[in-house]
Amino acid sequence: MELRCKNLLSIGDLVPTEITHILDTAASMKEVSERDIKKVPTLRGKTVINLFFEPSTRTRTSFEIAGKRLSADVVNISASSSSVVKGETLRDTGENLQAMHPDLIVVRHSCAGAPKMLADVLPSAIINAGDGAHEHPTQALLDAFTMRERKGSLAGLKVAIIGDITHSRVARSNIFLLNMMGAQVCVSGPQTMVPRFIESLGVTFIPSIIDAVRDVDVIMMLRIQLERQSQSLFPTIREYSRFFGLNRTVLSHARPDVLVMHPGPVNRGIEMSADVMDGPKSIILEQVTNGVAVRMALMYLLIGK
Amino acid sequence: MTEQKIIMDTSDIDRTLNRIAFELWEHNRGSETFAFIGIRRRGVSIANRLSRKLQEFTGVRIPVGALDITLYRDDLSEIASHPVLKKTEIPFPIKGTKIYLCDDVLYTGRTIRAALDGINDLGRPEAIRLVVLIDRGHRELPIQPDYTGRNITTTKGERVEVLLQEDDGIDQAFITGGA
Numbered sequence: 234m235e236l237r238c239k240n241l242l243s244i245g246d247l248v249p250t251e252i253t254h255i256l257d258t259a260a261s262m263k264e265v266s267e268r269d270i271k272k273v274p275t276l277r278g279k280t281v282i283n284l285f286f287e288p289s290t291r292t293r294t295s296f297e298i299a300g301k302r303l304s305a306d307v308v309n310i311s312a313s314s315s316s317v318v319k320g321e322t323l324r325d326t327g328e329n330l331q332a333m334h335p336d337l338i339v340v341r342h343s344c345a346g347a348p349k350m351l352a353d354v355l356p357s358a359i360i361n362a363g364d365g366a367h368e369h370p371t372q373a374l375l376d377a378f379t380m381r382e383r384k385g386s387l388a389g390l391k392v393a394i395i396g397d398i399t400h401s402r403v404a405r406s407n408i409f410l411l412n413m414m415g416a417q418v419c420v421s422g423p424q425t426m427v428p429r430f431i432e433s434l435g436v437t438f439i440p441s442i443i444d445a446v447r448d449v450d451v452i453m454m455l456r457i458q459l460e461r462q463s464q465s466l467f468p469t470i471r472e473y474s475r476f477f478g479l480n481r482t483v484l485s486h487a488r489p490d491v492l493v494m495h496p497g498p499v500n501r502g503i504e505m506s507a508d509v510m511d512g513p514k515s516i517i518l519e520q521v522t523n524g525v526a527v528r529m530a531l532m533y534l535l536i537g538k
Numbered sequence: 539m540t541e542q543k544i545i546m547d548t549s550d551i552d553r554t555l556n557r558i559a560f561e562l563w564e565h566n567r568g569s570e571t572f573a574f575i576g577i578r579r580r581g582v583s584i585a586n587r588l589s590r591k592l593q594e595f596t597g598v599r600i601p602v603g604a605l606d607i608t609l610y611r612d613d614l615s616e617i618a619s620h621p622v623l624k625k626t627e628i629p630f631p632i633k634g635t636k637i638y639l640c641d642d643v644l645y646t647g648r649t650i651r652a653a654l655d656g657i658n659d660l661g662r663p664e665a666i667r668l669v670v671l672i673d674r675g676h677r678e679l680p681i682q683p684d685y686t687g688r689n690i691t692t693t694k695g696e697r698v699e700v701l702l703q704e705d706d707g708i709d710q711a712f713i714t715g716g717a
Contacts, residue, residue: 273609
């Protein structure tokens with residue numbers, strides 16, 4: 234089976250059968266990371282460039298390890314150490330990188346649409362690794378993989394996404410993907426951080442976190458993105474934490490088999506208390522492990538030929 | 539529809555695997571430190587059958603692993619569609635074990651080359667022996683089977699297919715096409 238798209242810019246590029254295919258492929262890829270010799274020769278001779286204009290630990294490392302486990306040559310570029318600081322435009326940076334014949338460019342940028350802009354002008358494959366508050370499709374895929382692995386199926390799953398919905402590309406990609414796969418999504422958070430008309434995306438808005446977590450299979454907490462907030466959207470961090478943080482008390486209203494997820498990085502003690510984060514319901518580190526398998530699957534499917 | 543020439547039926551396949559199982563046991567008398575690895579898909583079914591037969595004859599259970607060679611193929615850039623990746627599952631240590639690598643049809647030898655690379659990445663076996671149900675010739679690499687069910691003469695244009703109960707609901711080997 235083939236993906237129809239050359240790039241992965243948003244979840245909307247995919248159809249449900251393709252999502253299932255990516256997740257099935259990732260399930261097989263996971264075994265490679267459990268070997269003593271964690272490397273297969275599949276992408277030998279292919280070049281992957283990680284072009285990151287925003288800080289990242291998890292995503293960049295995850296793409297780098299995924300590429301290396303498939304034997305691709307991986308080059309990392311971060312904006313702070315590149316010619317971007319000398320004033321080069323995004324398009325020029327892209328075209329100069331393209332002149333060195335990469336097969337895949339993984340782009341993270343603070344502007345929504347930056348990966349799309351590069352994809353329109355460059356012949357190499359592009360993966361969006363997060364663009365502004367728009368989308369982060371590989372995160373949604375690894376979240377879906379983790380949920381499917383734990384719960385068996387995505388169809389019929391109830392998921393609560395809680396926190397800064399407005400600024401969250403993770404929330405958007407997850408909402409699109411989960412809706413497409415037949416899961417039910419509700420969102421919760423301060424009204425100042427939940428877009429008006431959020432229901433038009435096919436989700437329900439539940440103002441109280443306790444009501445939101447009550448009957449769901451998965452609680453996905455989001456990070457407070459102070460770097461994207463231009464105005465103060467809540468009075469104090471302490472108040473936010475008190476009303477919308479996930480702690481033992483809130484969790485006691487949830488089902489006993491609920492799973493707690495977070496795309497990272499976690500503001501420990503703000504959106505999630507330390508005991509919940511380190512507790513038995515938290516599968517945050519599984520998400521990170523699965524991220525490598527999902528990105529290996531995507532690289533194999535996009536540039537494996 | 540192109541003509542199908544059936545070359546093996548249920549009883550042929552069963553007799554052949556019986557013979558291979560006995561040969562294998564004879565060559566390994568006194569030693570149980572060997573294991574089967576089947577190449578997905580049908581090689582796994584052949585490996586399972588050999589293991590089952592040995593258990594019936596001798597009471598000894600020989601472990602079976604499944605190897606997916608997709609990630610080791612040398613023709614990914616040439617084939618039209620991505621092969622669907624399946625899991626490699628080897629439930630025993632490769633290191634120091636004598637491996638009987640099983641596949642249904644041996645043709646160019648490139649699948650076996652990929653499988654040898656795959657096994658080596660998992661550990662250093664004591665030895666690898668090759669078991670195939672059908673050898674149809676036309677090798678492109680210096681690879682030969684140690685145990686062959688049946689040698690058949692084919693032209694390059696022909697297709698040789700093996701269907702097995704576990705994967706296809708029927709036991710049969712046949713040739714189609716050709717000039």
